[in-house]
Structures are given as C-alpha cells and as structure tokens.
Amino acid sequence: MARRGLFITFEGTEGSGKTTQTELLGEWLASRDPVVVREPGGTELGEQIRDVLLYKGMDIDPEAEMYLFMASRRQLIAEAITPALMAGQIVIADRYQDSTLAYQGGARGLPTVWPPTFPRPDITFLLEGPVETGLTRHEQAGKAKDRMEREALEFHRKVAEAYDRLAVAEPKRFVRLDANGSRDKIHLVVRDHLKPLLERLD
Secondary structure, X not given: OOOXXXXXXXXXXXXXXXXXXXXXXXXXXXXXXXXXXXXXXXXXXXXXXXXXXXXXXXXOOHHHHHHXXXXXXXXXXXXXXXXXXXXXXXXEEEOOHHHHHHHHHHHOOOOOOOOOOOOOOOEEEEEEOOHHHHHHXXXXXXXXXXXXXXXXXXXXXXXXXXXXXXXXXXXXXXXXXXXXXXXXXXXXXXXXXXXXXXXXXX
C-alpha cells in the first residue's frame, strides 16, 4: 500500500496571514508538486457555496452556515485532498475543519464535531495575533469585507479564544506562530517545522 502523503493546514483569524503563508509554502515546495487548496472552495461545488456563504448577502441560519462550510469541505476532501494523500502527495490547505470548530463552534456556540471521514492534518500552523490588527490589514489593503469579516469584534475574539483552546488540546499537531512577525520570518519557522516531516516522505 502506498504511503500516505503529508497534510498541512493553516488556521487563524481574519487577516492573520494564512493565505500568504499557504502561498509561500506552495512556492517553496513547488518541486514536489503540492496540492494547494482553500476553503471554502477548491471545487466547482465549493466555489458556488463560497459565493453563497461569503458574498451573496443572504441571512443564513448559523447551523445552516456550518453545514454549508462542511459540505464544501467534504467535496474538497473527495475531489482533491484524499486522492492526493493516497498518491503520496503533499496537501496544503488554507483553512480546514478547525475553522468550523473555531467559528461555528467557538464564536456561534454550535455543537461541532470532527467527522470520522475527514482526514486529520499531520501539522496545523496557527497564526495568532490581535484580531483588530488582522481586520485593519484587510481594510488597509482595500479589500471588500465578506460576510464573516463584517461580524462584530467580539465574534472575532471568540474565534481567537476557540483556536487557543484547540491548540492547547492538541499540542502535537498545532504549531503556534506570531502573526505579527514578518512574512519571511514566519515562513522560515514553517520550513523548520516541516523539514523532519518532509524527510519522512523521501
């Protein structure tokens, strides 16, 4: 049986630098042909759900929101993540199931679970910093706020607190990173943590 590949995820509150770090890591590992995905999205179904969840301006029930995120994720697992891991490839995800545990579980107060059919990441990088800083970054970049970014500050603080609890509960999987550091310094720390895992793939 082929050896399972490597599953890497990036998590954090809005504007913490997850997407930047996902892109930098994808570039660094380009010779290994990694599969880089984002959530919600990454499939035809996922991109349509992303549009509904973030940009259509709909009033969505919190539990319906959770199931939409997870439906998008399940399709991404089926189409991209599982086939890549089974083929021994590296998968890098910009958000994954921890986002649902933090946003819908921690901030919205819903009962959340990790479905047994959802693969567990080998390592999760959590970018941490003041939520106000991340939200300000988005504004300074001139980006229009999506439905989640428009939530009240207290909501984003609850998300950060939930991420903290998740990292405390699984210290072997989570690597906590200071989101206030320079993007290049953060990327070098990510590399250092990944080198032993990459050696196991070789």
